[in-house]
Amino acid sequence: MSRAYERIAGDLRSRVRAGRVGPGDRLPSERALAEEYGRSVSTVRQALAQLTAEGLLERVRGRGTFVRTPRRRVVRSNDRHQWAKDRARQGAEERARTGSTEYETGLGKDRLVFDATYEQIAADADLAGAGGLAEGTPLLKRTYRTRYVAEPYPFNIARSYIPRELLAGNPQLLDEASEPYPGGTTAQLDSVGIEIDRMVEHVTARPPTYEEAGELGLPPGTSLLAVRRLSIDTEDRVVDIADTLLPGDRTELVFTTRLTRWEAR
Amino acid sequence: MSRAYERIAGDLRSRVRAGRVGPGDRLPSERALAEEYGRSVSTVRQALAQLTAEGLLERVRGRGTFVRTPRRRVVRSNDRHQWAKDRARQGAEERARTGSTEYETGLGKDRLVFDATYEQIAADADLAGAGGLAEGTPLLKRTYRTRYVAEPYPFNIARSYIPRELLAGNPQLLDEASEPYPGGTTAQLDSVGIEIDRMVEHVTARPPTYEEAGELGLPPGTSLLAVRRLSIDTEDRVVDIADTLLPGDRTELVFTTRLTRWEAR
DNA sequence: GAGTGGTCTAGACCACTGT
């Protein structure tokens, strides 16, 4: 390894891994490290930038360079789909009492803040392709943001697209003032006679765009989980396309796949 | 936005998004951009480094800076678990004819290269916790790498851990020379009387470590999908823990969740 | 005010690509 900044990065990396500096600890300053390794400050900065991009360090102006402390993860399990479907057919009081995100996080409404906005749009090529629709099909676009009361940034941004034609039977569904709708999307679709048969979720990971990093308050060295979920009804139509963005450093997705039993041999 | 490098990055970003430069196109050189924006080369380099980390650009020494071309994605669907379970009870010839990865990618054995190594280890705290085992429990550790014949880097690294006690009935299972085992892990477990009831997959995303980036040949600006899959048998035991690393820029995970039907109202 | 990281400069030299 002939590059000075890689030697420095490698050395600092092993200091962290060996536990000689732990989460939250401060590293020596740029100038001190430059002195220690006999290199210029710029070279040390390059090493520190690499470790920051790896998610190992966190740099704070005026305070110093710290070993990043892992954030507590929010678990999202696909069990919630069945839970939500069962709930949608329960009494209105029961539906109003609980929400899907509360179910996931185990937290009450007083600890979480939701935000919903509705728009009417036309399907672009991407959405049309995903939903098996013609381009230009009128859609209801709903945007949801969920965050902890105590935190400034949402831990979840979701955009849902539903063909407007499907919602004709219940005009209330086009009005964002109905949110939070008791029983969620499953109950909303039930109100116009739609039953969901299955959810198909497409999971990808990538670095956040500049705008996404801003919206979600993602520090450098964090990945983004992007989930596109298709809700398919009992007539095999795509009745909802939901794109969800989740911070990679605080999300764990859990999927349980149940298998049919073997016949006795 | 007072920072010069952010203005430059923002301007170049919009050039790409507006399609004024498309995938594969070359951008002006560092020196040319410095001239154009009236800034030093270092400032331009900072802007280009940011866009590279976002996965938007690709820099090649001696050739130039290019707009990154998206790689073709390998789709991994949870349907394969049921497929593999069904296959495990078929004839030996049928099992030998196909593999799980071929099923996933739609490619034949001649286009893919597998590699398997076996080790015997003791459970550390992490594995013991995941498997509900005592620390130190003897495990069989199997490492698999899968790649295209035409490519140098694997698109998949998997490490599987099975309590050795479960495999006592079939010594052949401890020998890596048995790989590829016809019918895969499901058939291997079947040979010692274990039937899998369900798979539980935990999905997370993060930047690759330095070593992972090297192993998988990940370019800067790429995330890593890390999946921990627990195989749970019909007696509710964790019979396999499989940790899989997948390049975020070429993997799409698909999970289908089937819901039970409502009773007629 | 002392100490921290962030931005920016104006270079030098090197490694690599393509002609």
Add this chain to the structure above:
DNA sequence: CAGTGGTCTAGACCACTCC
């Protein structure tokens, strides 16, 4: 060979934190 990006230097000045 000219042209590209990669490494490294030795600074200056700024924005911010903490005492």
